[in-house]
Amino acid sequence: MRRALVIGFMLVVAAAAAVLVSRRAEPVKPLVDGVTDDPATASILARSCQDCHSDRTRRPWYGHIPPASWLLNSDIQAARSHVDLSQWSKYSADDKRQILTSIAANVRNNVMPPGRYIFMHPDARLSAEEVARIYSWTRSERRRLRAQAETGGNAR
Numbered sequence: 395m396r397r398a399l400v401i402g403f404m405l406v407v408a409a410a411a412a413v414l415v416s417r418r419a420e421p422v423k424p425l426v427d428g429v430t431d432d433p434a435t436a437s438i439l440a441r442s443c444q445d446c447h448s449d450r451t452r453r454p455w456y457g458h459i460p461p462a463s464w465l466l467n468s469d470i471q472a473a474r475s476h477v478d479l480s481q482w483s484k485y486s487a488d489d490k491r492q493i494l495t496s497i498a499a500n501v502r503n504n505v506m507p508p509g510r511y512i513f514m515h516p517d518a519r520l521s522a523e524e525v526a527r528i529y530s531w532t533r534s535e536r537r538r539l540r541a542q543a544e545t546g547g548n549a550r
């Protein structure tokens with residue numbers, strides 16, 4: 395039993411090390427990979443979302459040390475499986491529209507950025523104007539994508 399625990403623990407450590415190494419090897423891409431041309435919106439996304447929803451994670455010092463690094467890794471992995479701003483240009487127009495709707499809902503309901511993140515990064519908190527800006531950006535971007543689909547144009 396104890397042996398199984400030790401082996402289990404070692405596997406977890408090895409897996410975490412592999413994740414850290416693979417993460418470090420990722421190339422640095424621009425965050426706003428076609429997400430938005432609006433610099434004000436881009437800077438809000440960069441400030442409040444990119445740590446979790448992109449491959450541009452800036453880690454606090456403790457974020458490199460287990461077990462905090464494991465928690466961050468699983469959070470980032472979950473976040474990126476839903477929305478990865480670094481991969482924006484690879485989403486289909488339909489996916490983009492769905493994600494934009496979800497961004498609008500999550501931001502307006504103060505679900506994103508998560509409270510636990512704001513607690514550690516108070517500057518990530520969105521003001522009412524910033525929420526309004528994100529919301530109107532999601533609307534106009536969705537409208538643009540829909541128009542593009544109707545005219546048969548290529549979605550970005």
Ligand code: HEC
Pocket residue numbers: 439442443444445446447469470472473476477493496497498500501506507508511
């Ligand atoms: C601390 C990391 C973190 C930050 C910062 C963060 N998110 Fe998230 N986000 C997550 C996680 C984790 C999930 C996955 C859902 C879950 O497990 O709660 C998620 C899910 C989402 C989803 C998908 C929700 C769904 O129901 O499919 C959207 C949209 C989203 N986030 C938008 C944003 C936006 C916009 C920002 C910036 C304003 C932001 N997030 C900031 C961690 C984060």
